[in-house]
Amino acid sequence: MTAEVPVAVYPPDEEPDPARVAGVDLGIIHPYAVAGPDGEGLLVSGRAIRAEHRMHLADTKARRRALARRAPRPGQKGSRRWRKYRRRARLVEGRHRRRVRQAQHEAARTVVSWAVEQRVGVLHVGDPRGVLKVPAGRRHNLRLRQWQIGRLLQVLTDKATLAGITVRLVDERGTSSTCPACHRRVPKPRGRTLSCPHCRFSGHRDLVAAASIATRVPGGGSTTPTAVVLPEVVEHRRAGRHLPGAGRSRRDPRRPPRAARGSVGPRRPAPPPGGESLAPTARIHNTHRTPGER
Ligand SMILES: [Zn+2]
Numbered sequence: 339m340t341a342e343v344p345v346a347v348y349p350p351d352e353e354p355d356p357a358r359v360a361g362v363d364l365g366i367i368h369p370y371a372v373a374g375p376d377g378e379g380l381l382v383s384g385r386a387i388r389a390e391h392r393m394h395l396a397d398t399k400a401r402r403r404a405l406a407r408r409a410p411r412p413g414q415k416g417s418r419r420w421r422k423y424r425r426r427a428r429l430v431e432g433r434h435r436r437r438v439r440q441a442q443h444e445a446a447r448t449v450v451s452w453a454v455e456q457r458v459g460v461l462h463v464g465d466p467r468g469v470l471k472v473p474a475g476r477r478h479n480l481r482l483r484q485w486q487i488g489r490l491l492q493v494l495t496d497k498a499t500l501a502g503i504t505v506r507l508v509d510e511r512g513t514s515s516t517c518p519a520c521h522r523r524v525p526k527p528r529g530r531t532l533s534c535p536h537c538r539f540s541g542h543r544d545l546v547a548a549a550s551i552a553t554r555v556p557g558g559g560s561t562t563p564t565a566v567v568l569p570e571v572v573e574h575r576r577a578g579r580h581l582p583g584a585g586r587s588r589r590d591p592r593r594p595p596r597a598a599r600g601s602v603g604p605r606r607p608a609p610p611p612g613g614e615s616l617a618p619t620a621r622i623h624n625t626h627r628t629p630g631e632r
């Protein structure tokens with residue numbers, strides 16, 4: 339089905355200016371890193387989304403382990419408890435999907451609002467979908483799958499179009515491994531900072547990539563003579579403030595604390611008051627929350 343939807347109308351002197359271009363770099367830690375035309379930048383952190391994925395996986399695994407022996411054999415009718423478990427699992431899956439989707443939409447909304455504020459008329463987005471075809475091993479494959487680049491691109495494009503901003507996909511190859519000052523190749527940075535061994539340049543890795551992407555044009559793929567403008571004033575935003583993992587400790591969520599380890603047995607521990615009640619996994623599940631907190 340195709341529908342026509344109205345595009346935002348702005349008062350004169352406030353509409354997006356097609357001459358003002360911003361570059362967008364898509365990433366895992368920063369779903370969107372944006373470099374604007376006047377040395378302004380925006381970083382949207384996606385750490386909470388990543389934490390949500392990890393905690394969900396840990397929860398699911400623990401729940402499955404605890405209930406595997408109650409699974410019905412082929413041809414056997416599942417027990418009432420099994421059906422209850424299945425119902426609970428469906429509920430949790432749905433909630434997880436909604437949480438991630440909400441955070442992704444918030445992230446894209448942040449970018450578009452920022453672009454409107456900056457009167458950016460064109461967004462050049464580096465298209466990283468080439469990396470999806472490269473087999474990267476089981477850990478990195480999972481990371482890439484959870485990244486959901488296709489969704490991030492789509493959500494951003496939809497919101498930008500409604501705001502009257504044009505989105506162009508450009509080739510992003512080499513943008514995160516080329517020095518913006520001397521245009522030489524830089525070894526892939528391990529942390530967030532890119533530093534050039536040839537000319538002593540250093541800057542935020544994702545913003546440098548975004549600034550390089552801003553100078554690229556669709557189709558051609560090669561750089562234009564336009565100078566790279568690196569952001570000096572950078573706004574930091576976090577996607578998914580509603581997520582339970584947001585702002586919590588960095589302890590590995592896959593690892594249950596000492597007290598809970600080895601307690602997954604046939605005995606059903608009493609569910610904590612007000613907590614999630616799916617014993618025996620409830621105890622593991624609740625290790626992500628401090629007691630008494632919702
Ligand atoms: Zn350099």
